[in-house]
Amino acid sequence: MSDETYRVQLQKEQLVFSAAHFITYAGDICECLHGHNYGVRAVVEGTLDENQYVIDFIAFRDALAQIVRRLDHHVLLPTQHEQISVETVDAEVIARFGKKRWVFPKDDCILLPIANTTAERIAWWMAGEIRLALKDEPTENIASLEVWIDENHGQWGICKIDW
Numbered sequence: 001m002s003d004e005t006y007r008v009q010l011q012k013e014q015l016v017f018s019a020a021h022f023i024t025y026a027g028d029i030c031e032c033l034h035g036h037n038y039g040v041r042a043v044v045e046g047t048l049d050e051n052q053y054v055i056d057f058i059a060f061r062d063a064l065a066q067i068v069r070r071l072d073h074h075v076l077l078p079t080q081h082e083q084i085s086v087e088t089v090d091a092e093v094i095a096r097f098g099k100k101r102w103v104f105p106k107d108d109c110i111l112l113p114i115a116n117t118t119a120e121r122i123a124w125w126m127a128g129e130i131r132l133a134l135k136d137e138p139t140e141n142i143a144s145l146e147v148w149i150d151e152n153h154g155q156w157g158i159c160k161i162d163w
Helices: 057-071 119-133
Strands: 006-010 016-021 034-046 074-078 084-089 092-097 100-105 109-112 142-150 156-162
Touching: 006 057, 016 057, 034 057, 034 119, 057 074, 057 119, 074 084, 074 092, 109 119, 119 142, 119 156
Parallel strands: 016 074, 074 109
Antiparallel strands: 006 034, 016 034, 034 142, 084 092, 092 100, 142 156
16 A cells, blocks of 8 residues: 555636625625635545546546636525524515625625635535545545635635545
């Protein structure tokens, strides 16, 4: 058994998405709705399989690109926040925080099962989605997955999960 580990990293021009969001901080402060041109990087770490690679680059790339495309040109809303309520009523999504209220077309929103739409929590969500998308790929040799979300040209939120 080898003690070698290898990493496969994806960071490509097309792994970007534009999305609107807002976050809360300091307990009761909610920033204004705004947007970012997010960049995505993902890293898989593990041992080599019988093909002498950690993961099939093409399968990894395509799974990640599909997830990134789902977020592009949408409003990202958290569904697990204690003070933000998000409800779908007919063709609209209504979000509330204190006295603030936003109404969006349902098709323009992505409801994420996270507590805040920070880059770190988006990275965590995306890591789970990548793992789910690759469930039919051979991944027994993979130890971990790391997802990086860049929200402002070098301002990264990073999440590393065990595979």
